[in-house]
Amino acid sequence: MASLDQYSLVLELALSLKANGSWAGETHVQKAGYFLTTLLQVPMGVEFILYKHGPFSFELREVLTDMEANGFIKWQSIPPYGPSIGEGELGSILRARFPGLINIYRNQVDFVAGQLGSRNVANLERLATALYVSKEGYAGPARVNRIVELKPHVDVLLAEKAVDDLDRITTLAFDSNLVLNNQNRA
Numbered sequence: 001m002a003s004l005d006q007y008s009l010v011l012e013l014a015l016s017l018k019a020n021g022s023w024a025g026e027t028h029v030q031k032a033g034y035f036l037t038t039l040l041q042v043p044m045g046v047e048f049i050l051y052k053h054g055p056f057s058f059e060l061r062e063v064l065t066d067m068e069a070n071g072f073i074k075w076q077s078i079p080p081y082g083p084s085i086g087e088g089e090l091g092s093i094l095r096a097r098f099p100g101l102i103n104i105y106r107n108q109v110d111f112v113a114g115q116l117g118s119r120n121v122a123n124l125e126r127l128a129t130a131l132y133v134s135k136e137g138y139a140g141p142a143r144v145n146r147i148v149e150l151k152p153h154v155d156v157l158l159a160e161k162a163v164d165d166l167d168r169i170t171t172l173a174f175d176s177n178l179v180l181n182n183q184n185r186a
Contacts, residue, residue: 019117030060034048055131133146134166
């Protein structure tokens with residue numbers, strides 16, 4: 001089972017995404033969690049794999065399920081869209097009593113939410129996949145080719161845009177000293 005500090009961090013990420021224009025569905029939280037973990041090296045305690053729509057963590061899905069069962073989050077459905085995370089009955093109590101990780105990683109959470117909050121699911125898939133292939137060791141034009149290879153439905157121009165966006169976000173993160181282990185660029 002995840003720690004209450006971990007639950008608090010995930011809830012804060014979801015709420016910060018919402019505050020930055022995100023629908024804050026599971027995909028948004030997954031991709032934002034991937035950026036926190038992979039780019040900024042925030043230890044969320046979950047592992048990600050490349051899955052159908054980009055990097056995905058089954059462990060994070062379990063954390064979200066546990067959080068719902070414990071009343072920390074609730075899913076809100078507003079047709080025609082899918083479910084959006086909202087704060088559950090015990091969410092504010094959780095964040096008040098377990099602010100440790102929130103306090104430590106506030107700048108990283110705010111940065112990721114600010115960079116990803118207004119993006120749609122398709123854009124998040126491309127951007128997170130660009131980070132994934134960069135971490136695989138691909139560089140230059142090979143990143144675009146690898147994205148298209150992994151995601152044949154992604155147009156080359158959109159893959160190029162994702163790589164350009166990733167490079168901009170990465171540079172901004174490093175220049176702002178938000179990367180915890182400031183050794184490895186994406």
